[in-house]
Amino acid sequence: MDEQQEVHKGLVGVYADTTAISKVMPETNSLTYRGYAVQDLAENCRFEEVVYLLWNGELPNRRQLAAFEKEERAERRITPRLRTVISTFPRRGHPMDAIRTAVSFLGLEDPETADNSPEATRRKALRLLAKIPTAIAAHHRIGHRLRVLSPRADRTFAENFFHMCFGKVPAPEVVKAFDVSLILYAEHSFNASTFTARTVASTEADIHAAVTAAIAALKGPLHGGANEAVMHMLQEIGSPERAHGWINDRLEHRALVMGFGHRVYKSGDSRVPTMTKYAEKMAAVVGDTRWMEISRILAAEMLEQKNIHPNLDFPAGPAYHLMGFEIPMFTPIFVAARLSGWAAHIFEQAADNRLIRPLSVYTGAAQRPVPSMRER
Ligand code: COA
Numbered sequence: 001m002d003e004q005q006e007v008h009k010g011l012v013g014v015y016a017d018t019t020a021i022s023k024v025m026p027e028t029n030s031l032t033y034r035g036y037a038v039q040d041l042a043e044n045c046r047f048e049e050v051v052y053l054l055w056n057g058e059l060p061n062r063r064q065l066a067a068f069e070k071e072e073r074a075e076r077r078i079t080p081r082l083r084t085v086i087s088t089f090p091r092r093g094h095p096m097d098a099i100r101t102a103v104s105f106l107g108l109e110d111p112e113t114a115d116n117s118p119e120a121t122r123r124k125a126l127r128l129l130a131k132i133p134t135a136i137a138a139h140h141r142i143g144h145r146l147r148v149l150s151p152r153a154d155r156t157f158a159e160n161f162f163h164m165c166f167g168k169v170p171a172p173e174v175v176k177a178f179d180v181s182l183i184l185y186a187e188h189s190f191n192a193s194t195f196t197a198r199t200v201a202s203t204e205a206d207i208h209a210a211v212t213a214a215i216a217a218l219k220g221p222l223h224g225g226a227n228e229a230v231m232h233m234l235q236e237i238g239s240p241e242r243a244h245g246w247i248n249d250r251l252e253h254r255a256l257v258m259g260f261g262h263r264v265y266k267s268g269d270s271r272v273p274t275m276t277k278y279a280e281k282m283a284a285v286v287g288d289t290r291w292m293e294i295s296r297i298l299a300a301e302m303l304e305q306k307n308i309h310p311n312l313d314f315p316a317g318p319a320y321h322l323m324g325f326e327i328p329m330f331t332p333i334f335v336a337a338r339l340s341g342w343a344a345h346i347f348e349q350a351a352d353n354r355l356i357r358p359l360s361v362y363t364g365a366a367q368r369p370v371p372s373m374r375e376r
Contacts, residue, residue, distance in 0.1 A: 005361045012263070016195065016356070021054060021344045022187045029268040033187055034058070039274045047157050047182040047337070048072065051129060054187055054344040055122070069156075075130035076151035076160065078102075078138065079109060086135065087142050095139055095332045096225075100215040102135040103128065107208025116206055118350065124207045125343035132339055133157070136332045137164035158182065161336070166324065173285060174323055177278035181316055184271040185334050187341030193217040193224065197342040201349040202356040214342045215335055221258065224338070227330040229258035230317030234291050243297035251305055259314030260302050268309045275315040282322035291318035 008014045022033045031038045034053050041050050045059070052060040052068050060068060085105055089098050107113050110127065112120040130151075138148045141164075149164050158179040159169045169175065188194070197214040201207070218224035237246045250257055262269055276295075283292045295310075295318060302308050320330045 007361055010263075011358075016190060017198075017349075019189060019345070019348060020057070021341070021348060022189050024189050024264050026265050026267070029265060029270045031188070031270045038184060038271060042180045042183045042274050045183065047179050047186070047340075050183045050186055051340040054340050055125070055347065071126055072130045072157070073151075073153040073160075075127045076134050076153065078106075078131050078134045082106065082109065082135065083138055083142075083148060086139050089139065089142075091143060094219075095136065095143075095328045096215065096219040096335070098139045099132065099136055099332045099335055100212055100219075102139070103132065103208060103215060104212045106131060106135070107206065107212070110208065113206055113208060116204060116350075118347065121207050121347065121350065125339075125346070128207070128211060128339055128343070133161045133336045134164060136329070136336060137161065140165055140326075140329060161333075165329075170323070171285065173281060177282050177319060178323055180278050181275060181319060181333070182337040184275055184312055185316070185337035187338070187344065191223065192220075193338065194342055194345050198345050198349045199356045201346045202353055204350075204353070207343065207346050210346050211339065211342055214338075218335060218338065219331060224313075224331045224334045226258050226311070226313035227317045227320065227334060228327050230313050231291075231321050231327050231330065233258050234294050234318060234321075237294050237298075239290065240293040240297060243294045244301065247298055247301045247305075251301075257298065257302060257308075259317065260298075260306075260308045260310050262309075262311045265309065265311070269311045271312040272310050272315060275312055275319060279315040279319035279322065282319050286322045288322065291321065 020034070022031060023035075024031050033041060033050065034057055036053070036059075041053070045053075048069055049059055049065060052065065082102060082105055086098065086102060089101070106128065110124055112124055134151050141148045149167055152160050152163050155163055155169065156175075156179075158175050162169045162175065162178070190198075193214040196217040197210040200210040200213045221229045237243050247257065279295075280292055283289045295314065299310050299314070302310070316334075317330060320333065321327070325333065
């Protein structure tokens with residue numbers, strides 16, 4: 001292999017393009033969306049404002065926000081046909097597969113699928129933003145043989161999701177914690193699913209194709225699926241008394257501990273303190289502190305023994321559990337949030353597109369003649 005053929009396995013350290021959407025700064029463990037620190041956005045904005053920011057480069061004023069929300073709220077309904085399709089999905093299927101299939105179906109139904117103009121792509125992004133939560137909630141309700149609930153146009157994005165899943169909107173502090181999680185999950189530069197979305201968009205395929213592929217990438221336990229894996233792990237541990245023994249055993253066997261480590265952040269994920277604060281609040285609201293107690297022990301041991309910090313999925317998993325969501329809903333919620341970042345990157349890719357097509361260094365057999373059947 002000569003110098004020109006140096007392989008960057010996992011594209012570690014490779015700058016694939018420029019972006020003006022978000023900046024991950026591992027030196028200071030910080031993350032900004034369009035220049036604003038993500039923890040400031042989480043404390044001071046609603047998710048809808050952050051989506052507007054990601055898509056337009058600036059935070060909305062009151063009038064712009066009202067117009068954006070009106071458009072989003074008007075698009076929340078899914079067709080009876082999509083509801084019927086969802087009801088035919090195998091019951092044991094994972095909701096991530098269901099939402100991936102539903103988004104693919106939304107592409108078939110969308111009146112502008114074939115129109116890849118920037119204006120049509122933005123309209124399609126808004127429809128996806130509005131309809132994905134409805135499809136997730138419909139799948140959840142159908143799976144539990146419950147009546148599917150129509151979205152409510154008089155509720156915020158976060159409130160409406162609770163309404164569609166559970167038929168009621170919880171206390172404001174629970175809605176705020178959920179909204180914070182959506183903001184923290186919204187965007188994270190060239191992560192695997194976003195890069196997937198950009199790769200598909202670079203072929204000039206439509207936004208539904210790019211988002212379907214991004215959902216497929218997000219499902220994996222090394223990416224979005226980690227928030228579910230974290231809660232399974234906490235449940236397996238069960239009680240704070242068992243946490244030390246459990247983690248020592250894992251580390252002795254050099255096994256992965258889910259919710260820890262990050263490709264870019266090596267000394268802490270900027271989103272973790274904010275999400276942990278809200279997960280602790282959820283524990284206090286629900287009166288169940290066990291999961292956060294276990295979490296504190298795991299985080300301390302991982303830091304002491306491996307110098308590895310938790311990532312956002314670590315506090316998000318127990319936070320969603322405490323909000324009442326069942327574990328297979330966690331990564332679909334991540335989809336509902338990250339759609340905003342994926343769409344921003346699809347717009348950006350299309351605005352200055354070049355087909356994404358890296359090289360590979362061939363290590364297979366040298367060129368040879370095809371032997372006849374008798375010679376094989
Ligand atoms: N548990 C235990 N050890 C871990 C670890 C974890 N969660 N994450 C990293 N490590 C160890 C690796 O085993 C490796 O050790 P080694 O050098 O002795 O082989 C070292 O830390 C470096 O990790 P590496 O796999 O090179 O990092 P990466 O950048 O390729 O991987 C992740 C990053 C996210 C894929 C990885 O940390 C991981 O699998 N985490 C768990 C899944 C998770 O939480 N994903 C969500 C990410 S936001």
